[in-house]
Amino acid sequence: MAFEFIRSTKQESPILIPQIGLTLRVRVPPESTNGELTSIETENAPGFGPPLHRHRETEVFYVLEGRYLFEVDGKRFTAGEGDVVSVPGGAAHAFVNITDRPARQFIQILPGMDAKAFFLGLGEVMREGKLDHDALNAFGQKWHVEFLGPPLHAEQAGV
Numbered sequence: 688m689a690f691e692f693i694r695s696t697k698q699e700s701p702i703l704i705p706q707i708g709l710t711l712r713v714r715v716p717p718e719s720t721n722g723e724l725t726s727i728e729t730e731n732a733p734g735f736g737p738p739l740h741r742h743r744e745t746e747v748f749y750v751l752e753g754r755y756l757f758e759v760d761g762k763r764f765t766a767g768e769g770d771v772v773s774v775p776g777g778a779a780h781a782f783v784n785i786t787d788r789p790a791r792q793f794i795q796i797l798p799g800m801d802a803k804a805f806f807l808g809l810g811e812v813m814r815e816g817k818l819d820h821d822a823l824n825a826f827g828q829k830w831h832v833e834f835l836g837p838p839l840h841a842e843q844a845g846v
Contacts, residue, residue, distance in 0.1 A: 695714040709729060717801060723798055728794075729791065738838050739837065741777055741780065741835065753786045753789065779835055783838060785841040
């Protein structure tokens with residue numbers, strides 16, 4: 688792996704994508720790792736998370752703050768501060784912030800991908816707050832992401 692030196696600081700401006708309740712910081716961009724890895728820090732607004740989906744990339748989620756309901760290949764469970772969830776490439780997955788305040792995660796994506804472009808694009812597709820399955824999958828084709836169902840809801844965690 689050919690990694691370049693980078694320094695990402697807390698003072699960097701986040702990328703705000705209110706349509707999907709997401710604040711994003713790209714901590715390690717894929718161009719600095721020869722495409723091997725992307726690291727992002729996310730903040731999800733209460734009740735927000737992505738639709739059920741799958742893609743080739745493996746993701747490792749480290750919950751920094753708050754609590755999430757996850758679904759991975761049909762198994763549902765909660766993860767809180769300090770918990771780590773590894774989602775293999777190809778696994779169907781989704782998560783939702785089940786607290787009444789913003790929740791944060793540090794996410795490793797392997798191999799790397801352009802997270803900024805992906806999430807800004809997803810925000811555009813979901814800008815009306817409606818889930819249009821055909822529009823999501825048309826968007827997903829470019830990224831090799833298959834959208835399989837709606838986002839999870841906090842009520843599904845029994846909260």
